[in-house]
Structures are given as structure tokens and as C-alpha cells.
Amino acid sequence: MAKTPTLEDVATRAGVSTATVSRCLNQPDVVVEETRARVMEAVEALGYAPNFSARALVAKRTQTIGAVIPTMENAIFAEGIQAFQDVLQAERYMLLVASSGYDPAAEAEAVRTLIARGADGILLIGLDRDPAVYDLLATQSVPAVVAWAFASGGPVPSVGFDNAASMRALVAQGVRLGHKRVAMISGRTEGNDRARARVEGATAALRAAGLPDLVVEEADYATGAAADALDRLLDRVPDVTLVVCGNDVLAAGAMQRAHALGLSVPGQLSVTGFDDLGLARLVQPALTTVRVPHKTMGEAAARALLAAVDGQATESLLLPTELCLRDSLAAPKS
Amino acid sequence: MAKTPTLEDVATRAGVSTATVSRCLNQPDVVVEETRARVMEAVEALGYAPNFSARALVAKRTQTIGAVIPTMENAIFAEGIQAFQDVLQAERYMLLVASSGYDPAAEAEAVRTLIARGADGILLIGLDRDPAVYDLLATQSVPAVVAWAFASGGPVPSVGFDNAASMRALVAQGVRLGHKRVAMISGRTEGNDRARARVEGATAALRAAGLPDLVVEEADYATGAAADALDRLLDRVPDVTLVVCGNDVLAAGAMQRAHALGLSVPGQLSVTGFDDLGLARLVQPALTTVRVPHKTMGEAAARALLAAVDGQATESLLLPTELCLRDSLAAPKS
DNA sequence: CCCGGTCTTGTAAGCGCTTACATCACGCAT
DNA sequence: ATGCGTGATGTAAGCGCTTACAAGACCGGG
Structure with a gap:
């Protein structure tokens, strides 16, 4: 050698x-x-x-950005992270990834590791986490930005969209079409502010319309889990006409089960998703959902983080979402 | 601070x-x-x-593994990489990711960067690349492993499956059902040995059965592109009864277009995929496809690479694939 | 022809860590 | 008593790089 x-x-x-x-x-x-x-x-x-190590040792800059992602398997993150990484690469930074598996303790540990490795900046997903993480970031003065969620004035800037308002708009659309009994299949809400905000948005829309409370079932991020959740929902709310889902994968699972049960969508039951994955157009009927600008978000997050690393003040950025009205949502029959 | x-x-x-x-x-x-x-x-x-940089400088070990992935957006890679990363994390290594966008020059550049950063080992996808990359790896004595493809006795060990044989088995099944006119929608084959191997496998199956040559149209990794490719195929081979696709996403796109054209699947046209993404079960009809053990592969690749970093000799590993016979493939009508 | 300014290059001091080697204290066999 | 092995700790030399500062070369103006 x-x-x-x-x-x-x-x-x-x-x-x-x-x-x-x-x-x-x-x-x-x-x-x-x-x-x-x-x-x-x-x-x-x-x-x-x-030799990068030597250079980093004296320059105190590693040209490395860390990201702690719940899981890359989830298509929702994959696209945004890819965009994030593209910007980094163009600016000669590299991406060091860690995954938390939605576990706050694992996330905190990952942040610690990333800091020890001298990451110049860190990307975090969502707002929910042990405040100690923010303290650590602050005392070590490692810039960070939160993506996939939005909150102005938080401990670190965020680049994301309004999960609650988006879901609220979607449900309001359902209400406008005449739906009165609405239920929801949500992703796990524990330690996941995005999932929780979506539930809150749906709840708020119903409340604003003076309709009965939202009935919610949680399901793991898998079509099978969503299908089972639909069964439970049908059991609890036999007259439900609209099932809103926390994301497209859950919606696809719910729709599949609805078909299996002989329920026509949207004839007898409307179903909606969230995220507008490619999947949404491929299922029958095409999914009414909320389009999230994943790519834009990933890029903006990278820019914001790089700016922060550069010592520039960074503002939080709220990106708009868009209702995608397709075929899985229609006026109820009755 | x-x-x-x-x-x-x-x-x-x-x-x-x-x-x-x-x-x-x-x-x-x-x-x-x-x-x-x-x-x-x-x-x-x-x-x-x-301080990691200081430690790395003297220890000549960074506890970092690099991976050059065409793109994380592709669900095919996301799952395997996640598994790869999980193993790394458990062994206290971190993952530095770079993406090539299927561009060989970008890949070579990324490998160079990764080496300069002192990656202890590197994960590569597929076999197709400039031999200079292997030379570089060898002279710098940075261990590497190739995944998502298999070749025993190559310059670096591989952990993957047999793309050609898998596709051949799938097409043979179609032939067994009575299909005589078969066409294929392939992903871009340039610089992509996996895509090419799949085409070769399909070709071989037809040849072995003494049937007319495979007609191939290439398409970008997107449903819309696959749909357009189907149009071209229908034009070139009006009597086609089976369209095999290079992956599930292309198959979903092709099926969607078939429906739009009023062709029933599998009644008038059979369509197959490859990879068995979650998608495959969600489309109507469910896709007949080839299941690839992404998770196992990612884990095995990590173990192999870590072993190589540890100085142990590493053997290539061929993982089995499995035919998933679902509803999109049936005997031709005529 | 000398002086000071400008431009290019060299000298050398670390950055924070690991590790070979030296040192020291102790206790036991001789 | 002397000597020596043993084990714990200190000393100091780098790892490869950046960068303040010094040094030298060269120029034009007085």
C-alpha cells in the first residue's frame, strides 16, 4: 500500500x-x-x-453537516433529504446521517455524536424533542435547523410547513362537500409533533363546523396497520363517510381494506391522504391529499443551515402546501 | 461560546x-x-x-463509512441504505453519504472525496464504473463493497442478487403461461449494469423458448415516462401480450396508461415489475414482480464492509430473490 | 545609490490527540 | 542492604495541515 x-x-x-x-x-x-x-x-x-482530519483540526471546520432522520425508508424523508444533500454537495459539504427510529433518546444521542464529530451544523426533523438537545446545541454553538415542521421563534429556526393548517383545510373541504361523520387514521403521535398537528388540524376543522368530534385511530407507518385501523374505525363509527389519513401510505392501506370490504371509494366512503407521494396518483381512485414541497423544503433547509454555519442570522421559513383534489374524496351519498 | x-x-x-x-x-x-x-x-x-479530527489524525481511523448512492429518492435504495446504516450505527460507525445521480464521473469524484475524508470503507452500488475507481481504492487501500448487484471475483466483493437470472425466471413464467409476444420497459441502461442485466435476463428467457426477440423501450425512473414508453411499445408491437418492466415504478406507470387506453390488465395485457416495493400490492391489479431482499442485503453489505475494514477477508454474497406471483400477470387471452 | 514599500516565499508554532519510551515508587528475592 | 522486576504515570514526539510572522527580492522615488 x-x-x-x-x-x-x-x-x-x-x-x-x-x-x-x-x-x-x-x-x-x-x-x-x-x-x-x-x-x-x-x-x-x-x-x-x-487530509481532512488534519485540515479540520486546525481550521475547526469539518465541511460536514449532520442530519438526524427518523428513518430513510420513509419516502417522505427520502426526497427532502436528497434535495438537502444535493445543495450540500454543491457547496462542498458532506452529509453525515444518523437515524433515530422516532426515538427521542436515540435522537439526543445522535446529536451528541454528531457534535463530537465536529459537524458544522445539524438538521433536525420536527419540533418534538428533549430541550436538553437544544441546550447542548447552544452551549456548543453548533447551528441547527428544524425541517418538516414550522414554528417561528423556537430555539432553532425551522423550515417547513403548517401541518395543522394543511390538514384543517383538507377536512374543511370534506365538510364543504357535506361530510358530517369524519374519522381519522393517524400515524403514531407520541414524540411526533407532525402527526399530532395533523390530528389537531382535523379536529379544529370539525369543531369550527360544529360537527361531532373526530374519532382517531393510530397506526404504524404501514398499509397493513392502516387497514386494521380502518376496521376499528368502522366499528366505532358505523356511519362514517370520510376517513382522513395522516399520510398517503396510511390512506392507501385504508383504501385497500375498504375495497376488500366491498366499500366503494369514494361512493360509500371517502378517503384522503397527506404528502402527495407518487403513490397518490397510482392507486385507484387517485388520492385526494395535501402536496408538501419536499424538494423545496430540503433545499431551503440546506441553504438556511449553511447560512447559519456561515454566521448569518437565519429566519424561519414557512412553505405553502397545496390541496390536491383528486378522486378519493367526493360528496357523501346519503 | x-x-x-x-x-x-x-x-x-x-x-x-x-x-x-x-x-x-x-x-x-x-x-x-x-x-x-x-x-x-x-x-x-x-x-x-x-475531538474526532485530532483522534482520526493520529489513529488513522475515522469510524466513518462512505456510501455513494445514485439517489436516495429511489425507494429501492432507501430501504437497503437504512438497513446498512442501522448496522453501522450499532457498531459505532457513522455514514457519510454522497449521491451520484447515476453519473459515473460524479461517482468517481465522490469516491475521491470520501477517501480524502478518510472514510474507513466505502459502499458502492452496482458494478458499472470507471476501472480507475477500483484502482484508486486499491492504491489507497480503502476497502469497498458493491451492493445491489453480484459478481464473484470482481475487484471488490459484492453483496447482491442476480438481476439477470431473476428477470429471466419472471419472463420464463410468462412464457409458461403462454405469452409469445413480450416487450420490455427498461430503466436507463447506460452506466447501469442492474438495468442491463434485467434486459439480458428477459432476452435470454425468450431466446431459450425460441420466441421472437424482446422489444425494449427505455424510460426514466418515473411513472409518466413509463406510460409514454408503453405507447411507443404498443406502436412497435401491436400484438404484445406481456410487458415486463425494469422495476415496480415503471410497471405502475405502464399499468396506469394501459387503463387509460382502455386495456384491461391482465385481461388484454399482462404487466410485471421488479423489486416488490410496497407499491406493488397497492396498485390494481396487484403487481407480479420479483422480491429483492433489500434489508438483508443492506445489513449483509454493512457486515461485509466492516469485516473488510477490520482486515478480514471478505467473500461475495449472493442473495436469493423470489418470484411474487400476483394478479397483473395471467395467461394471454388469444 | 539608498530607503522604504510591495510582493512572494519560507519558518515555525501550534491544533488535540495517541503512544513509545522514560521515570519513579514499591516490594521482594538475594 | 542491594538490586531488580513490576506496574502506574509522566514526557514528549509526532500525525498533516494552516497561518502569523519573518525574510528576502525587487521596484521606484528622492
């Missing part, structure tokens, strides 16, 4: 000092053309690549 | 040398109980956390 060449090797070969080589790489303009050419030739010849 | 405490701060507070503190942290057993207690107390009090 050929030992990796060091700055010194390059310097020797080019007949200059290590300082000059370093300058060629970092501030080319201060080095005179001829010298630079000689150095660059040596760099090429040796296949030199700077 | 409170400057992060260093080893020296801890040493001073505990009244010992930095060497002793370092030993307490790395080889606690060589330090006498009483001293260790004093040191640990100081560590706690100061909230000390070792």
Missing part, C-alpha cells in the same frame, strides 16, 4: 515549502503563476489529496 | 497528565482505580468530548 502523499511530499517534489503548497490549494491568487504551476504539477503527479 | 474542553483541560483539573486521561478513555484497565475515578469526574464536570 502506497502511503498517501502528504503536503510535505508535494512541497519536496515541487521544491517549495509546505506553506506555499497549502497556499496554492487554498488561496491560489497569492502565489505567483510559475510556482503554482510547478506545485500543481506535483500535486497531479503524486495524486495528492489533502 | 464556551470553548470545547480539551484533553489538557481535563488533565489539569484531575491533576494528571494528558496521557493518563487518554488512557482512561481508551484502555481504562491500565489506569489504577482511584486515578481513573478522579479523571472521570473531571470529564463529567467539564462535559468533555474527544
